[in-house]
Amino acid sequence: MKHTIIAAGLISLSGAAFAQQPVLTVYTYDSFASDWGPGPQVEAAFEAECACDVQFVTAGDGAALLARIRLEGAGSDADIVLGLDTNLTHAATDTGLFAAHGIQAEGLTLPIEWSDPQFLPFDWGYFAFVHNADLENVPANFTELAQSDARIVIQDPRSSTPGLGLLMWIDAAYGEDAAMIWDGLADNIVTVTPGWSEAYGLFLEGEADMVLSYTTSPAYHLIAEEDASKAAALFDEGHYMQVEVAGVLANSDQRELATAFLEFMVGETFQTIIPTTNWMYPAALAAEALPDGFETLIQPQDALLLSPEEAAMRRDAALETWQTALSQ
Amino acid sequence: MANRAQPISALAGIGAAVAVLVLCATLLPLGAVFLRAEEASGLRAADWAAIRFTLLQAALSAFFSVLLAIPVARALARRNFTGRRAVITLMGAPFVLPVIVAVMGLLAVFGRNGFVSHALGVFGLPPIEIYGLHGVVLAHVFFNLPLATRLILHGWLAIPSERFRLARSLGFSPSDIQRHFERPMLRATVPGVFLVIFLLCTTSFAVALILGGGPRATTVELAIYQAFRFEFDLSRAAYLAVIQVGICAIAGIVLLWRAAPQTLGAGLDRVTENQAPKSHVMLVQDVLAIGLAAAFLALPMLALVLGGIGDVLGLPEVVWRAAIRSIIMAVLSAILAIGFALPMAALMARRAWRLGVDVIGALSIAVSPLVIGTGLFLILHPIMNPTQLALPVTVFVNALMSLPFLLRALAPAYLQAERSQGRLADALGLRGWNRLRHAILPRLMRPLGFGAGIAAALSMGDLGVIALFSSPSQSTLPLEMYRLMGSYRTNDAQGAALVLLFLSLALFWIFDRGGRVNAKA
Numbered sequence: 001m002k003h004t005i006i007a008a009g010l011i012s013l014s015g016a017a018f019a020q021q022p023v024l025t026v027y028t029y030d031s032f033a034s035d036w037g038p039g040p041q042v043e044a045a046f047e048a049e050c051a052c053d054v055q056f057v058t059a060g061d062g063a064a065l066l067a068r069i070r071l072e073g074a075g076s077d078a079d080i081v082l083g084l085d086t087n088l089t090h091a092a093t094d095t096g097l098f099a100a101h102g103i104q105a106e107g108l109t110l111p112i113e114w115s116d117p118q119f120l121p122f123d124w125g126y127f128a129f130v131h132n133a134d135l136e137n138v139p140a141n142f143t144e145l146a147q148s149d150a151r152i153v154i155q156d157p158r159s160s161t162p163g164l165g166l167l168m169w170i171d172a173a174y175g176e177d178a179a180m181i182w183d184g185l186a187d188n189i190v191t192v193t194p195g196w197s198e199a200y201g202l203f204l205e206g207e208a209d210m211v212l213s214y215t216t217s218p219a220y221h222l223i224a225e226e227d228a229s230k231a232a233a234l235f236d237e238g239h240y241m242q243v244e245v246a247g248v249l250a251n252s253d254q255r256e257l258a259t260a261f262l263e264f265m266v267g268e269t270f271q272t273i274i275p276t277t278n279w280m281y282p283a284a285l286a287a288e289a290l291p292d293g294f295e296t297l298i299q300p301q302d303a304l305l306l307s308p309e310e311a312a313m314r315r316d317a318a319l320e321t322w323q324t325a326l327s328q
Numbered sequence: 329m330a331n332r333a334q335p336i337s338a339l340a341g342i343g344a345a346v347a348v349l350v351l352c353a354t355l356l357p358l359g360a361v362f363l364r365a366e367e368a369s370g371l372r373a374a375d376w377a378a379i380r381f382t383l384l385q386a387a388l389s390a391f392f393s394v395l396l397a398i399p400v401a402r403a404l405a406r407r408n409f410t411g412r413r414a415v416i417t418l419m420g421a422p423f424v425l426p427v428i429v430a431v432m433g434l435l436a437v438f439g440r441n442g443f444v445s446h447a448l449g450v451f452g453l454p455p456i457e458i459y460g461l462h463g464v465v466l467a468h469v470f471f472n473l474p475l476a477t478r479l480i481l482h483g484w485l486a487i488p489s490e491r492f493r494l495a496r497s498l499g500f501s502p503s504d505i506q507r508h509f510e511r512p513m514l515r516a517t518v519p520g521v522f523l524v525i526f527l528l529c530t531t532s533f534a535v536a537l538i539l540g541g542g543p544r545a546t547t548v549e550l551a552i553y554q555a556f557r558f559e560f561d562l563s564r565a566a567y568l569a570v571i572q573v574g575i576c577a578i579a580g581i582v583l584l585w586r587a588a589p590q591t592l593g594a595g596l597d598r599v600t601e602n603q604a605p606k607s608h609v610m611l612v613q614d615v616l617a618i619g620l621a622a623a624f625l626a627l628p629m630l631a632l633v634l635g636g637i638g639d640v641l642g643l644p645e646v647v648w649r650a651a652i653r654s655i656i657m658a659v660l661s662a663i664l665a666i667g668f669a670l671p672m673a674a675l676m677a678r679r680a681w682r683l684g685v686d687v688i689g690a691l692s693i694a695v696s697p698l699v700i701g702t703g704l705f706l707i708l709h710p711i712m713n714p715t716q717l718a719l720p721v722t723v724f725v726n727a728l729m730s731l732p733f734l735l736r737a738l739a740p741a742y743l744q745a746e747r748s749q750g751r752l753a754d755a756l757g758l759r760g761w762n763r764l765r766h767a768i769l770p771r772l773m774r775p776l777g778f779g780a781g782i783a784a785a786l787s788m789g790d791l792g793v794i795a796l797f798s799s800p801s802q803s804t805l806p807l808e809m810y811r812l813m814g815s816y817r818t819n820d821a822q823g824a825a826l827v828l829l830f831l832s833l834a835l836f837w838i839f840d841r842g843g844r845v846n847a848k849a
Contacts, residue, residue, distance in 0.1 A: 036815035197813035206441030
């Protein structure tokens, strides 16, 4: 009995039913392809027009995705990697595994210019500290936060992309003075978690006043749960961005199909799926086209983002600063 | 002496083969990661700090788990009360919970917004500060106290009841009983229990980081994560993993070398009668031990039940499908684990091999899951798509990971069965399968049931290597729960956590109960 179940499982996994169609293998992070992420809708919508079979293969997050591609090297089955961010694209480019996308993406609505020849953005967000709307004396910048007695929970930059984002945020906003900010923040930090989920969970359980997340997080509670009790703190030094991108593998045996997918990715269908599934801003959709509720979100004055080269160059020193400040 | 074990040399031979297989399965992935490393690199100061912290927290956690488990196990061994069985079953629960679920349960009790802090607030006291080394140890004791208690309880129940009867008729005082029966039993049992918990805690990562309060609480496993995903420095990741294995091998040899095998002699197989001493002081002691341990373990779980109960029925279908997949995998992995452990226990009953096999069996939990997963991935990738092997590989690795617990429970019982029944079996000319079936297995039912229960429940709750291999269509229940958490669906995640808790406990209970069907009481 058990053997039949396993055998049935293995057969269905091998995708025998789609054998006659070309298969487009998309490596992505876990929450993108989960039943609650954009994955299932994106797959259905693209399959409706491509006469192909889209198969997602998942890794934990962007960094795990890049590690997996590096492990597999040129022998990878992946046609597309979707879900790296600009803190990772420099290392990704260095592997030599990615090809130029060759797409003139004119409709991008990012608050910054985009010119990367290999990676194309599909969504983006601002990092922010999320808190309960009834929190008093919400700090307006990192200096105020460091001086306040607000308790915050953050993610470890070594194991989490938002955690690394915060590192780059403080580095981009304060440069030389970053160490001072981290020293000041040390006594506000309740704890550091391995990933975003744990930190957000601790915050919801009331272990901290604020959690490092995105300006779009309150939109989830508002739209999906009709709960307006969460807000993001607007910081006057600007907010660091996370731009999520996709790229085509140079060794892909479905280059044409992969390029078609990237074009589809910055098109309206894909982009309208993003806001209420990935809870990020779509990378190529006018503000008016965003779902109701997004207009309530805070609008940072300055969008901070280090270039991939700078981010790669300053990362190790920033990590060292962080570790020193928090280990005392 | 040695030739008494001779008639079952076939099983012991299989045991040797299994031991070699286990050793390979543990070390080959490590080698694969080394080979794949592009350049050699050494360790840094921060890595040594991580090693020091790992050793410190693991030693403290194991020490306190064992120290606290002894009075609880003794109380459970000598008292009989309504609900005793329920307490013993619940003892299995924390151990098998996915880390983040257990942490959330603990925080609901001991956190800043937790029950204890609120109770303190009523008296105008500040909330307790759980984050720090003490928080890490508290969480590890929560995970491992039950395991320690169960393993030590096995030791107590293995003391033949004829001994207690004889002692009573000779007018032994409780301290005489302690000196003659209990201390030798503890000397034989405790080092192994300490070792297993120590090893488990050395690969801890999320618990240590979250409850440790930040990068001060960096463990070797986190340093491996950093090397692997932050720097893609496979060589450093492999070095760290080698150090992990080295530490564990040394700890294993030191602890198990001196652990004297039990020499309690033969009995007539009766389950220990409850030898409740008449002393009032001891009664208070026992009530306190059981009461406090039960409260410490049950409150966080109660918090999980209350947190998730309202969301169970509304869980999406995909969660239930993942649950069924997880159950099948857990049962398969328990069967496989028994298949590994029984021959290894037979081999360990032959003295010459005991230490080596014991240490090999313990190593599998000492190697970084990330390195094992990555290594297996590297080995499989050139042959076939690892994603298609995700489920079988997970079953295999889960079986390996539960081996140390099975061996802890099984090996002493096997040795005891050989000692007490071996001569009779020799005299009757029982050999091979018949000897195993009539002389040995009936005496192993209790540890076998317990071990299979642990293996199944552990597999149920383990996120493990599946996270490295999975594709969206073949997730397990813990993975699905993490996905819910990662998509803001905290309520559904709590519901899924409760289902997971219930299923793990149910599996554990069924196996554990199955093991005791033939046993009186």
